Amino acid sequence: MRKALILGGDGGIGSAICREFRRNGWKVLAPAIKECDLSSPDSVERYLAANAGALKGVDALVHSAGINEPGPFEKIGMADFERIAQVNTFSFxxxxxxxxPLFKKKRRGHILAISSLYGGFSRAGRMPYALSKHGLNGAVKTAALELGPYGVIANTLSPGFVDTPLTRKNNGQAVIRSFEERIPLGFLAAPADIARAAYFLCSPQNTYITGQDIVADGGYSAGGFQK
Ligand SMILES: NC(=O)c1ccc[n+]([C@@H]2O[C@H](COP(=O)([O-])OP(=O)(O)OC[C@H]3O[C@@H](n4cnc5c(N)ncnc54)[C@H](OP(=O)(O)O)[C@@H]3O)[C@@H](O)[C@H]2O)c1
Incomplete structure (x- = not known):
């Protein structure tokens, strides 16, 4: 049975990714924040050390944890920039x-990080998030280059606007409607839409897509945003 480690598996998108892997017969390891707190390098080290045996059998590594704390960059302290980058980028x-080394030894393995459109462009008030996601894309691309010769595949998947409680909370009804008007497909993604793409990128079916940022945004960044 194939095995996946999914970070952020309790989240809106992460829980849909866990379901999709399980539906396809995979065993899923999804540590809760109290077991592996990505804001704390010590907590990450403890998790990796305590679970070294179980992690040896992992075939796919997925990062779906993330935080976004909007605000004007002049007002954000460096400690907050660092904490957001720690969770979104450095811990991964x-x-x-x-x-x-485990994937290199097996000569296979899939790596996927859930990034964002803000890994390619930004928005006023999103500097810490955009900085961390741009960095995440660069890190995963580099991993793809270094691990490609060993048969290891690494990508980011960038959702546009996903219909999760967080998206509804951070954006009023009018903003959500304006997104829907600008998305050529006419609706926000369901977490399951993102989960299916995530599963494909990590599945044995994905034999040749690597080093890419795959955008799943209903066509928004293709030009829908111009409306
Ligand atoms: N929702 C969207 O529209 C959207 C769009 C583009 C990209 N994304 C990206 O998609 C990913 C998942 O987002 P989501 O919508 O599923 O958000 P979410 O529901 O808020 O889930 C975020 C996940 O990250 C975990 N997390 C937060 N801080 C953590 C920490 N210090 N250590 C370990 N885990 C931590 C959360 O754990 P707890 O639940 O325990 O706090 C949760 O499982 C994120 O990277 C986000 O940037 C989302």
Whole structure:
């Protein structure tokens, strides 16, 4: 039975990704924040050390944890920039470091990080998030280059606007309607839409897509945003 480690597996998108892997017969490891707190390098080290045996059998590594704390960049302290980058980017780099020798030895493995449109462009008030997601895309691309010769595949998947409680909370009804008007497909993604793409990118079916940022945004970034 194939095995996946899914970080952020309790989240709106992460829980849909866990369901999709299980539906396809995979065993899923999804540590809760109290077991592996990505804002704390010590907590990540403890998790990796305590679970070293179980992690050896992992075939796919997925990062679906993330935080976004909007605000004007002039008012955001460096400690907050660092904490957001720690959760969204650096801790995942550390986890990829753990898996690199294991995947190289097996000569296979899939790595996927859920990024964002803000990994390619930004929006006023989103500097910490955009910085962390741009960095995440660069980190995963580099991993794809270094691990490709060993048969390891690494990508990011960037959702546009996903219909989760968080999206509804952070954006009023009028803003959600304006997104829907600008998305050529006419609706926000369901978490399951993202989960299916995530599963494909990590499945044995994905034999040749690597080093890419795959955008799943209903056509918004293709030009829908111009409306
Ligand atoms: N929703 C969207 O529209 C959207 C669009 C583009 C990209 N994304 C990206 O998609 C990913 C998942 O987002 P989502 O919508 O599923 O958000 P979510 O529902 O808020 O889930 C975020 C997940 O990250 C976990 N997390 C937060 N801080 C953590 C920490 N310090 N250590 C370990 N885990 C931590 C959360 O754990 P707890 O539940 O325990 O707090 C939760 O499982 C994120 O990377 C996000 O940036 C989302």
């Amino acid at each position: 780099v550390r986890v990829m470091q753990h898996f690199a």
